[in-house]
Amino acid sequence: MVWRSVRHRGRSGMTQVGAQVLLVEDDEGDALLVRECLREVGYGEADVAWRRSVAEGIEALTLDPDCVLLDLGLPDAxxxxxxxRFVAQQVTTPVIVLTGRHDRTGVEAVAAGAQDYLVKDDITPELLDRTIKYAVQRRMAQLTEFQLREERMLAAENSRLERGLLPKPLLLSDFVACRSHYRPGRAGAVLGGDFFDVVETTDGRVRAIIGDVMGHGPDEAALGVHLRVAWRAMVLAGVPAEQILTALSRLLFAESGGGVFTTACDLTIERDRSVTTRVAGHPPPLLCAGTTASFLDVEVGPPLGIEDLHPGERAEEDWPVSRAVLPDSSAVVLYTDGLLDAYRQPESRTSVGLEELAEVAADALSTGDSIETLLPVALPRDSMKEADDTALVVLSLAGSAA
Structure with missing residues (x-):
């Protein structure tokens, strides 16, 4: 409901503020009484619309009045x-019932949807003015409460939906253990533009991906879900690893229409502990082994979706393969740049948070902490900036604590 205040001068000469009132009354004498009372408390002639029937009153709702004064004895009702009939219009305007009897009619009217009621013989200018103001304020409070309840229900529904879209790692054995952390940058959200997934295929390989869609809103979250689900579907369908980033890049461009890019790191751990990595503009994985923490030496290709990709324009070689062998009882940490924001030194032009993250991990491991404790250690709550989404995945080889 819109409170449309109109300034005019009452008998005292002081500027007053009154609501637009729709009076639905067929008796000329009663209508004159009500309009005179309104005039005495500062309502001008243009502030009161008078109609003689329910049909005319409902039609006058298009004037968007702030309050309706409704007589219950009308020619057509x-x-x-x-x-x-007024309540059936589902209008937000409060209705005050006017009745000529001291009985339960007014109480029954309030139970039926009226904001208040007045007995005509008791009406005074001050009482009428106060009743209108209270009715308008109560109605505004009711509408605000209703809107808040609707927003809470919608937020809860969105939260359940987003939780359902978060990944559930698919591991078939204890060859690799997975632990993860996820925090969206949007206030009150469960899902952000960052995404990750982990799948163990039937041949024993463990495939993992982590990515970061540019931006932080619901559109970016939807794109992240598209990319993650597409990645899992291709992995389970046996699509060759060298074709997956190309397909994801084309999918991203098709879904976003261009102008949105995504960084990603696609990783495969074989049973012999060899690891192959394809990086699309993403920070390198962190390797934790023994008491040391260092980054895997990887070649970095361009982000996904940075240009229109027609078949044949983007070769798989644009995302070169980097290979390494993981030590026994080691762990690979995949993360998005939201984590790096916790360690980036704003006073340094060269700091991006990588060295600081490695130092924190190494310090934790050197003191005898297990890889299992790396997640809470790597996520300092005080220094973490919540403006960006953050995803963190720790893949621990058999023999590691996870």
Missing amino acids: HGLEALT
Whole structure:
């Protein structure tokens, strides 16, 4: 409801503020009484619209009044029927019922949807003015409460939906253990533009991906879900690893229409502990082994979706393969740059947070902490900036604590 205040001068000469009032009353004498009372408390002639029937009153709702004064004895309605017809319009305007009897009619009207009621013989200018103001304020409070309840229900529904879209790692054995952390940058959200997934294929390889869609809103979160689900579908369908980033890049461009890019790191751990990595503009994985922490030496290709990709324009070689062998009982940490924001030194032009992250991990491991404790250690709550989404995945080889 819109409170449309109109300034005019009352008898005292002081500037007052009054609501637009729709009076639905067929008796000229009663209508004159009400309009005179309104005039005495500062309502001008243009502030009151007078109609003589329910039909005319409902039509006058297009004037968007702030309050309706409704008589229950009208030519085209009797008793509460008039009120029922107004309430059926589902308008947000409060209705005050005018009745000529001291009985339960007014109470029944309030139970049927009126904000208040007045007995005509008791009406005074001050009482009428106060009743209108209270009715308008109560109605505004009710609408605000209703809107808040709707927003809470919508937020809860969105939260359940987003939780359902978060990945559930698919591991078939204890060859690799997975632990993860996820925090969206959007206030009140469960899902952000960052995404990750982990799948163990039937031949024993463990495939993993982590990515970061540019931006932080719901559109970016939807793109992240598209990319993650597409990646899992291709992995389970046996699509060759060298073709997956190309397909994801084309999918991203098709879904976003261009102008949105995504960084990603696609990783495969074989049973002999060899690891192959394809990086699309993403920070390198962190290797934790023994008491040391260092980054895997990887070649970095361009981000996904940075240009229109027609078949044949993007070769798989654009995302070169980097290979390494993981030590026994080691762990690979995949993360998005939201984590690096916790360690980036704003006073340094060269700091991006990589060295600082490695130092924190190495310090934790050197003191005898297991890889299992790396997640809480790597996520300092005080220094973490919540403006960006953050995803963190720790893949621990058999023999590591996870």
